[in-house]
Amino acid sequence: MKEVEKIITVKNLVKKFGDFIANDNLNFDVYKGEIFGFLGANGAGKTTAIKILCGLSKPTSGDIEVGGFDVYKQTEQIKKNIGYMSQKFSLYEDLTVFENIRFYAGIYGLTNKEIREKSDNLIQQLEMQDFRDSLISAIPLGWKQKLALSIAIIHQPKIVFLDEPTGGVDPITRRQFWDLIYDTANKGITVFVTTHYMDEAEYCNRVSIMVDGKIVALDTPKRLKEIYHAANMDDVFLQLAR
Amino acid sequence: MMNSSIRIEGINKRYDDILALKNISFDVAKNELFGLIGPNGAGKTTLFRILTSLLLPDNGSASMEGIDVIKDYKKIRSMVGYMPGRFSLYQDLTVEENLQFFATVFGTTIKENYDLIRDIYVQIEPFKKRKTGDLSGGMKQKLALSCALIHKPDVLILDEPTTGVDAVSRKEFWIMLKELKNKGITILVATPYMDEASLCDRVALIQKGQILQIDKPKTIIDEFNKKIFNIQAESSYNLIQDLRKYEDTYSAYLFGQYVHYIDKKSSYETIKLKEYLVKAGHTSIEIEQIKPTIEDVFMDLM
Incomplete structure (x- = not known):
């Protein structure tokens, strides 16, 4: 049986910018070790909610805990216990593979000894020995993304947030990246992921769909397809978001 | 012989030790909706920059509507509409100001070519006083398309217009492209989304600077010989x-x-x-x- 230990709890989350309600009373839990798909149209309010969950922005109201820490008062603890990766923000192009690992590991407070061990292991796991001292700008995008994810979890966080991690990559690399997501979840790290590829929504344990600041659906992909009499998640999404 | 709008012959482009384009040749017919399908780093943007006269090939030639992209680059710039992959409008101008700016740069007015962009622009017109930087992804994309069309180009070149765009906006965008094609514009569009291939008249599959296959999507599927x-x-x-x-x-x-x-x-x-x-x-x-x-x-x- 799957553990149902909650790693994120969101109760009545509201975020307003002036008159505009970006997050309109969100309620959901995310369980330890699950892959949680956070879907929605552009402008639906996903980024606003992710920023709050990462401790980067304060909600207007609501009770929200991430990894057992409060998003109002314990943002520093939250930041230590999460990892974050996106297509837009990840690695420094003008640093080498090793320098990026050392930099992020240092930021997360690992000791020099730990950094040496971890970086050797990581480079070996990713089979990037020959590229240890190559600039990030010189390695293929698929590798960058795998490296970025590995670095985002180098401090063994409780949760990792992946914001559109697979945009633009080739279909094989995209699938290899999902292997890495499954590995991450199997290590007990909760994966909170956004994507515009609806086939990837099928790979999540549970999926929420946001429309105009509200969560309009949250369930397993299988249940959602039953509820909306849909052949696939693309159909579900189109029915809800159009 | 098909009536070609875009002709590309033997284009090579090298960046230091990376061969970004290897002997690329293909034609796009007049009024065709042609898709360049391939992942990041395949060479799509390099090819588009050569076609739009922003980059010189190492060798090979290309023309659009009979105009050479190297010799007659000034003419090329007035007859092609280009939507780059990176959002390139002025974020601190309003929606209307951006459109006005691009019309003026091309020596025309919004009014003169309004017919061509009406169906797209009406969707963002309610926000015309809003700063472009404050628009959502889907709206930015509609504005960028309007700006690329405002000088009534013969050829429209779109570099990954749907990357990072949600599934609903992606479907709407392709409907807009079909409508532009019906108005007689030749469209060359790049995308990493394989499912968008079926919406093109013909596609070229591109990977690591090489064309893997060019044909109608249906033919590519029918000729695949594995079960x-x-x-x-x-x-x-x-x-x-x-x-x-x-x-x-x-x-x-x-x-x-x-x-x-x-x-x-x-x-x-x-x-x-x-x-x-x-x-x-x-x-x-x-x-x-x-x-x-x-x-x-x-x-x-x-």
Whole structure:
């Protein structure tokens, strides 16, 4: 049986910018070790909610805990216990593979000894020995993304947030990246992921769909397809978001 | 001979030790909606920059509507509409100011060519006083398309217009492209989304600077000579793991809730595979032969 230990709890989350309600009373839990798909149209309010969950922005109201820490008062603890990766923000192009690992590991407070061990292991796991001292700008995008994810979890966080991690990559690399997501979840790290590829929504344990600041659906992909009499998640999404 | 709008002949482009484009040649017919399908780093943007006169090829030639992209680059710039992959409008101007700016730069007015952009622009017109930087992704994309069209180009070149755009906006965008095609514009569009290939008249599959195949999407699918099986079981994660270990597996890839499977043998029976999966503990197994998708073909060519 799957553990149902909650790693994120969101109760009545509201975020307003002036008159505009970006997050309109969100309620959901995310369980330890699950892959949680956070879907929605552009402008639906996903980024606003992710920023709050990462401790980067304060909600207007609501009770929200991430990894057992409060998003109002314990943002520093939250930041230590999460990892974050996106297509837009990840690695420094003008640093080498090793320098990026050392930099992020240092930021997360690992000791020099730990950094040496971890970086050797990581480079070996990713089979990037020959590229240890190559600039990030010189390695293929698929590798960058795998490296970025590995670095985002180098401090063994409780949760990792992946914001559109697979945009633009080739279909094989995209699938290899999902292997890495499954590995991450199997290590007990909760994966909170956004994507515009609806086939990837099928790979999540549970999926929420946001429309105009509200969560309009949250369930397993299988249940959602039953509820909306849909052949696939693309159909579900189109029915809800159009 | 088809009536060509875009002709590309033997283009090579090297950046230091990376060959970004290897001997690229193809034609796009007048009024065709042509897709360049390939991942990041395939060379799509390099080719588009050469076509739009922003970059010189090492060798080879290209023309649009009979105009050479190197010799007559000034003419090229007035007859092509280009929407780059990176959002390139002025974020601190309003929606209306951006459109006005591009019209003026091209020596025309919004009014003169309004017919061409009406259907797209009306969707963002309620926000015309808003700063462009404050628009959502879908709205930015509509404005960028309007700006690329405001000088009534003969050829429209779109570099990944749907990357990072949600599934609903993507569908709407392709409807807009069909309408522009119906108005007589030749469209060359790049996309990493394989499912968008089926919406093009013809596509070129491109990977690592080389064209893998060019044809109508339907022909590419019909001519694919391997049998693809759609396999479903209770846990698709375990299913893919077990299929990778199976002795007769040629390839097995996740496709949403299914696995697409190709067997090493062409004369292939499902009984042996089903027995293997049952033995591995799988339940609710369903195996059926299906038509391939462009994504299946692409991965097989890679």
